[in-house]
Amino acid sequence: MLQSCMPEHTGSWLLVSQHLYSHSSLPVRTAKVVARAMAIRRPRPAATSLNGTQGVGTCDNGNGGTRAYDTDTLELDLEGQGLRPLTVSWGRRQGDRVKVGAELAQVICERLDGGGKVVRRLKAQHTGRLEEVVVPDLSGLRRPGTDVGREGPEAKEPEERPLPPPRLVLGKLRYCTHPVLQSGRMCAVCGEVLSEGTGQAQEATRVFVQGGYHVSVSRTEAAFLHRSMAQKLRRARKLNLILDIDLTLLHATIDPRAERLDHQKLEVHAFDIFNQGRILRHWCCLRPHLRTFLSQAHALYVLTIYTHGRRDYAHQVARLLDPDRTLFEDRIVSRDDCPDLHGQKSLQRLFPGGIEMALILDDSPQVWQGEQSRHLLPVLPFKFYTEFEEVNRVAGLAPAPVLGSSAVPPSRPLSPPPSSPPTTTHSSPAPSGVSGKETDAEADRKEEKTPPVPPTVFGDPREDTQLEHTWRALEAVHALYYPGGGKPDTEEGDGGAGRSIIQDRGPASGNDELSVKAGKEGEGEEADEDQGVRPPQNVAGCLSFVRRQVLAGVTILFSGVLPRNVDPRRSDLGYMALSLGARIVEDFSPTVTHLVAENASTEKVFRARRQGGVWIVARTWLQLSFLHCDRKDEAGHVLPGCMSTVVPSGKKGVKETLPVSGGDGCEPSGEPQEAKEQRFDNKSDEDNERMSKRQKGAAEKMEHADGDGEDSTAEDLVAALEDELG
Amino acid sequence: MFYLKTLEKDFMLEPKDLGPGLKETIKRRLTQMMEGTLEPDLGFVIALVGLDDQHIRPGRIEYETGQVEVWVKFTVMLFRPFRNEILDAQVTTVTDMGFFADAGPVQGIYVNKHQMPQDYGFDAQDNVWRTSDMEVEIRPGCGVRMRVVGVDITPGRMNVVGSIMDDYTGLISGETD
Known part of the structure; x- marks a missing residue:
């Protein structure tokens, strides 16, 4: 509000006040105390603060790193307008608070062509405080002999009249950049409420804060947060790992029948959650090797839980997995924290400055969109309670309906204290021998009902090895990102493993370890060059690099698994194959090493059988290799009906021509193979029994892609082979 | 800062509330309705501190619903932080x-x-x-x-x-x- 624009007031307006505290609501004494205190606290003079109190917001040091305030030079652009400024009359004093758009000063200008006087107004571009008010000396620009009475000697001297400066600098305005907004509206630094449409409010990204609060940060602030986080991570030689709960780490149900189910070796916990006036008992069946996995991953990764479940649920699970609060601390994001995402997940709010140091572990890839999908390490959904109601389904996002009115069997006491984590651990199948068999029988019936035609990647949940494979992949990615080795206090092996991956990668033809070493010496230049290019800067690059090792050198032909008019490279299976480093061909050629087929009666299959040396595998082989990030043993996934032709010629030929990288995590043979072998011995009797009981043929058994399924197929293979030969 | 403010309000009384001790009922209902709420621009209503009988106008029965619309004027204690407080x-x-x-x-x-x-x-x-x-x-x-x-x-x-x-x-x- 300009109080007056009258020319006769001009003189007094030019007076620049040195008064610094214009905020009336602060008593003078307080202000003085503040000023004194601040003189100690910071070197910056008290004049620079907003709204009368001290030092608000300039954090150049550790706790801020970003500047909350910025200074704008107030200037009037007169370029090319044919104007010459005559007088400047300020409407505000130094130290005044001004709002955006407010009129600060008037500049009376004269047209150079003699067309009279024009008033130009200076307006505030930001809401802030006038830090400096300048009244430029315009006398040198005056034409000699003009009406204004200043006829000094210097006024007469410039006959040729110096040109007016194109920009008239009039002062400085200090304003808040609104680096952090609470609830997306109010600046947390200056307290100004921004209207919804304001650029700053729109630009700001929402960030999760623990405890269900959310704030929005500006781009610069986000970048700063990101930098400090990245620094912290690098110092600890860690990466971020985002973990989904349901079907990734465990399988939960609220079906009370879970109580009587025989969980055998699996670890099961129960806890109560109070929801809408009801107590719901949840049973959580942990994925095999989960605890080992978490403690291993904790050494190399900063773990965060991100679930579509409710907050209570997420925290209960976290307490279950992490009673000491060392693994996740407070890094738990639940559905309640992001109600507006509609079933999607976004890391934007966790890492506003970028996600290049984060990996994601989730069983449903579709919830991660865009760039984030490159950071995703999909896992096989872990389903134990296959027939029960699922908790926290992604699709509807609705709380799972309660089965029956009383969710808890009356015989049980309702409330074991939910605070004590391992409430009930079903270590032994004590009372449930019968019911367990019942459910087994049920499961069998279900299996029989569903036609075995599409082989599934789901094996026996008890034999699930996903987390072991995932851990190997994570380890490899970490080793690739931090080539010097893992955390200093972990074993030395990490670093070596990381290097070996980089080197083993080798040329596309694929080598075993010897030839890589030879190559390193022989074509050292190339290797160096490779290394120079190789180590990718972000985690997504590392991940895809690790993945590409898995099927490097493999050439895949699809037969009957894809619709005819679909480009195999754009299909799901094609994506898997390509991301694992395999080559895809569309027609049969001698280079084909693997034929992924749906049934044994296609032309391509016949050709492959005639030619020999080609693995004819079911799609589960590719899917599992992708999910486990590990080249699965083809023998376990040979297409039913093709095994006899493949094994004799195929196994040798393939083994000779195919590369088997020596790095950890990408190596199908070796330790896991041995483990399988052992398990095979232990389980063969049991398997045989079950086999005979179910009276299933070898082909049907194929659908067990994992665990003991694999073993038994191997057994079948041997049997079939013997039959053929003998 | 805590402060007192006099508010006016029309509020609806259900037919079941009608009967002897109507003014007490109105006070009770108003307390239930107001305390703990967040009034736009004013702040949180901490307590209902004053409601004179003379500030309750005779109600009007709504034809459609049978509810009684009562105008009241009352004083509440509010809590709201102010800038620089x-x-x-x-x-x-x-x-x-x-x-x-x-x-x-x-x-x-x-x-x-x-x-x-x-x-x-x-x-x-x-x-x-x-x-x-x-x-x-x-x-x-x-x-x-x-x-x-x-x-x-x-x-x-x-x-x-x-x-x-x-x-x-x-x-x-x-x-x-």
Whole structure:
């Protein structure tokens, strides 16, 4: 509000006040105390603060790193307008608070062509405080002999009249950049409420804060947060790992029948959650090797839980997995924290400055969109309670309906204290021998009902090895990102493993370890060059690099698994194959090493059988290799009906021509193979029994892609082979 | 700041409330309805402190529903932080972006790191803000005195931001549970 624009007031307006505290609501004494205190606290003079109190917001040091305030030079652009400024009359004093758009000063200008006087107004571009008010000396620009009475000697001297400066600098305005907004509206630094449409409010990204609060940060602030986080991570030689709960780490149900189910070796916990006036008992069946996995991953990764479940649920699970609060601390994001995402997940709010140091572990890839999908390490959904109601389904996002009115069997006491984590651990199948068999029988019936035609990647949940494979992949990615080795206090092996991956990668033809070493010496230049290019800067690059090792050198032909008019490279299976480093061909050629087929009666299959040396595998082989990030043993996934032709010629030929990288995590043979072998011995009797009981043929058994399924197929293979030969 | 304010309101009385002691019922209903709510621009209603009988006008029965519309004028005590007010609050959450504190019904008062003195630094290990001389620690549960920097009332929620930059603001008590 300009109080007056009258020319006769001009003189007094030019007076620049040195008064610094214009905020009336602060008593003078307080202000003085503040000023004194601040003189100690910071070197910056008290004049620079907003709204009368001290030092608000300039954090150049550790706790801020970003500047909350910025200074704008107030200037009037007169370029090319044919104007010459005559007088400047300020409407505000130094130290005044001004709002955006407010009129600060008037500049009376004269047209150079003699067309009279024009008033130009200076307006505030930001809401802030006038830090400096300048009244430029315009006398040198005056034409000699003009009406204004200043006829000094210097006024007469410039006959040729110096040109007016194109920009008239009039002062400085200090304003808040609104680096952090609470609830997306109010600046947390200056307290100004921004209207919804304001650029700053729109630009700001929402960030999760623990405890269900959310704030929005500006781009610069986000970048700063990101930098400090990245620094912290690098110092600890860690990466971020985002973990989904349901079907990734465990399988939960609220079906009370879970109580009587025989969980055998699996670890099961129960806890109560109070929801809408009801107590719901949840049973959580942990994925095999989960605890080992978490403690291993904790050494190399900063773990965060991100679930579509409710907050209570997420925290209960976290307490279950992490009673000491060392693994996740407070890094738990639940559905309640992001109600507006509609079933999607976004890391934007966790890492506003970028996600290049984060990996994601989730069983449903579709919830991660865009760039984030490159950071995703999909896992096989872990389903134990296959027939029960699922908790926290992604699709509807609705709380799972309660089965029956009383969710808890009356015989049980309702409330074991939910605070004590391992409430009930079903270590032994004590009372449930019968019911367990019942459910087994049920499961069998279900299996029989569903036609075995599409082989599934789901094996026996008890034999699930996903987390072991995932851990190997994570380890490899970490080793690739931090080539010097893992955390200093972990074993030395990490670093070596990381290097070996980089080197083993080798040329596309694929080598075993010897030839890589030879190559390193022989074509050292190339290797160096490779290394120079190789180590990718972000985690997504590392991940895809690790993945590409898995099927490097493999050439895949699809037969009957894809619709005819679909480009195999754009299909799901094609994506898997390509991301694992395999080559895809569309027609049969001698280079084909693997034929992924749906049934044994296609032309391509016949050709492959005639030619020999080609693995004819079911799609589960590719899917599992992708999910486990590990080249699965083809023998376990040979297409039913093709095994006899493949094994004799195929196994040798393939083994000779195919590369088997020596790095950890990408190596199908070796330790896991041995483990399988052992398990095979232990389980063969049991398997045989079950086999005979179910009276299933070898082909049907194929659908067990994992665990003991694999073993038994191997057994079948041997049997079939013997039959053929003998 | 707590303050008193006289409000006027039309509110609906259900037919089941009609009967002897109507004015008492109206008072009870009004108390139930008002206390604990967030009035736009005014703040949280802490208590209904005055309702004179003469300020209850005769009601009017609504034809459609049978409810009685009653006009009342009453005094309530309100709580609302004002800009530049000095407020005591209890810390609930500490993050590297600052901390959040509660003051009675006003929840999640945000003190940004920019609004903390320069010698405070965030300790990610213990999740506390600590001064460089290690004397002051701000952690969940402790009491802080702050200056209110801004208040924003949206429907159903009051957002407040504070500052502990000033003299005599900052930590005033240790953890209290």
